[in-house]
Amino acid sequence: MSSRLKFFIIGAGILLAMEWRAWLYYLAPPPDYSHGKIVLYATDWCPYCEKTRALLQQRHITYQELNIETSAEGSAQYQRLAGKGVPVLLIAGEVVRGYNEKRIVEALDQWQARQALTIKGK
Numbered sequence: 001m002s003s004r005l006k007f008f009i010i011g012a013g014i015l016l017a018m019e020w021r022a023w024l025y026y027l028a029p030p031p032d033y034s035h036g037k038i039v040l041y042a043t044d045w046c047p048y049c050e051k052t053r054a055l056l057q058q059r060h061i062t063y064q065e066l067n068i069e070t071s072a073e074g075s076a077q078y079q080r081l082a083g084k085g086v087p088v089l090l091i092a093g094e095v096v097r098g099y100n101e102k103r104i105v106e107a108l109d110q111w112q113a114r115q116a117l118t119i120k121g122k
Contacts, residue, residue, distance in 0.1 A: 032093035033077050038063035038111070041078045041088040048099035049087045055104060 033039055038056070040063050042049035056063050066074025068086065081088055081095055089096040091107045092114070 032090075033081075034064075034090045034092055036092050038092075038108075039077075039090040040065045041068050041074055041081070041083060041090070042086050043067060043069050046086045051099050051101075052087045052089060052104065055101065059108060061108065 038061060040049070040052060040056070042052065042065055044067065053065070066077065068075045068078045068083070078088060081090065083097070085098060087099060089104060089107070091111050094107050094111075096104055096107050
């Protein structure tokens with residue numbers, strides 16, 4: 001076996017080992033803990049979590065918040081969602097990691113549109 005091939009195999013093994021939670025997430029997608037609603041995985045001290053709370057309140061969106069440091073359930077779900085930082089927002093099964101206002105607003109808009117169709121269809 002050539003030294004380049006050995007280097008490639010070792011490097012690929014290291015990368016896979018470093019990102020095992022992300023790979024697990026793609027191989028076995030997590031269950032939808034939100035049940036069609038909004039769940040915020042956060043901490044008390046995180047400024048981006050506070051920005052996310054403010055954005056949700058500004059849009060008058062009801063959500064469940066789980067503190068990953070004080071809630072065993074929240075911590076377990078966060079780990080299963082391959083969380084690496086906070087906030088993690090679960091919007092009807094869609095995971096948004098970190099505070100990315102544009103991405104959060106897009107996901108919320110899609111969720112609200114689906115909610116409106118569901119209500120209209122009844």
